[in-house]
Amino acid sequence: MPVAEIVFWLVAAFTIISASFVVLNNQLLYSAIALLFSLFGVAGLYIFLWADFIAGIQLIVYIGGINVLIIFGIMLTNKISSVRLSQTNVQQGVGAVIALWLMILISLVISKTPWLQIESSEPSETVSVIGTLLLSKYLLPFEAISLLLLGALIGAALLSREAT
Amino acid sequence: MDQLNNYLYISAILFSLGTFAVMTRRNGIAVLMGVELILNAANINFVAFSRFGGMNMDGHIFSLFVIVLAAAEAAVALAIVINIYNNLHTINVDDAALLKE
Numbered sequence: 001m002p003v004a005e006i007v008f009w010l011v012a013a014f015t016i017i018s019a020s021f022v023v024l025n026n027q028l029l030y031s032a033i034a035l036l037f038s039l040f041g042v043a044g045l046y047i048f049l050w051a052d053f054i055a056g057i058q059l060i061v062y063i064g065g066i067n068v069l070i071i072f073g074i075m076l077t078n079k080i081s082s083v084r085l086s087q088t089n090v091q092q093g094v095g096a097v098i099a100l101w102l103m104i105l106i107s108l109v110i111s112k113t114p115w116l117q118i119e120s121s122e123p124s125e126t127v128s129v130i131g132t133l134l135l136s137k138y139l140l141p142f143e144a145i146s147l148l149l150l151g152a153l154i155g156a157a158l159l160s161r162e163a164t
Numbered sequence: 165m166d167q168l169n170n171y172l173y174i175s176a177i178l179f180s181l182g183t184f185a186v187m188t189r190r191n192g193i194a195v196l197m198g199v200e201l202i203l204n205a206a207n208i209n210f211v212a213f214s215r216f217g218g219m220n221m222d223g224h225i226f227s228l229f230v231i232v233l234a235a236a237e238a239a240v241a242l243a244i245v246i247n248i249y250n251n252l253h254t255i256n257v258d259d260a261a262l263l264k265e
Contacts, residue, residue, distance in 0.1 A: 008165040012174050019178055022197055023185045035197050038178075042204050045174065048165060049215040054207075054227055061231050066200065066238045073193050073242040077249040089258060095187035103180035110172045117168055118218035129221050130228070138225050145232050152236035159243035 008048055015041030028074050036067050053126045171212035179205035192245045192255040196238065203234045 018038035025031045039062045046055035123129070134142050178201050185198025207227045214223025249255050 005165050008170075012170070016174065016177050016181075019181045019201055022201065023181045028191060028194060031194060031197060035200065038201070039204065042178075042208060045171065045208055046211055049171070049208075049211045050219070051211045051215070051224055051227075054211060054224055054231075057228060057231055058207075061235055062200075062204075065235055069238050069242055070193060070197060070200075073196075073245055076246055077193070077255050089188055089190045092188045095184055098187065099180045099184035102183060103176055106176040106179065107173060110169055110176065115168050115216070117216045120215075120219040123219055126221070126224065130224055133221055133225055134228075141229065145229055149232060149236055152240050156239040156243040159240070160246050 004048075011041050011044040011048070015045065028078070029071070032067065032071050032074055035070070036063055039063050039067065050122050051126065053130055168212060168216040171208055175205040175208040175212070178202075178208070190256045190258055192248065192257050192260075193242075195257060196241050196245070199237070199241075200234060203230055206230060 015038055018034045018041060021034035022031045022038060025034065039058065043055040043058040043063075046052075046058060182198045182201030182205060185201065186195050189195050189198065207230050210223045210227040210230070214220050217223070245255050248260050252260060254260075
């Protein structure tokens, strides 16, 4: 077994174990930290998929932005003196059955489908190709998503403002 | 590592863990974390299909858009959660059911 293969399985196991820690842990702040490690593992998977730019964006936006935002939200809405309640609702059994059933169903579909795999070589650069595509073929979605970001920014600022 | 199926299985496991969190968590922020896991699973699929479909860059563009949408969604969702906390003094999503009454 080559070293790259071993590293791949280590990264995959790391991602899945941290993700299950996110889901099953009762303490919210620990869940947020585990989510950070899980997102880090997903960035590692992107590097195995030759998507170095997406991996960098994942590190910057998810770990540097969204995860910090989530930790802020937990800190702002947690009462330190409050009683530790159970974090899960009464539907835990049903939810586990549905999630397990979903996973088995998707895995069956994956294993039964003859996926087409085209052999290709590792690209020498991805950033310039992505930049060219964003400003030529995907110019309209690019502009639309910038408008959406502006709207989300204004909306979030408006929603979280002190009501006077 | 050079098999499409491995990536698809990993993303299927992440997706079902995310749906489990969305279905069973009571805390609004924990539900949001489950949604982030689901979006990451979809992103792994996009990039994997792009890699094994002859290094087609369209999948990378799509996953970039998904990441941007996730950022916008997290910002708005946290603003809503903090608003619910200010009004109801809880972020239990089962208690935020004023429209039902």
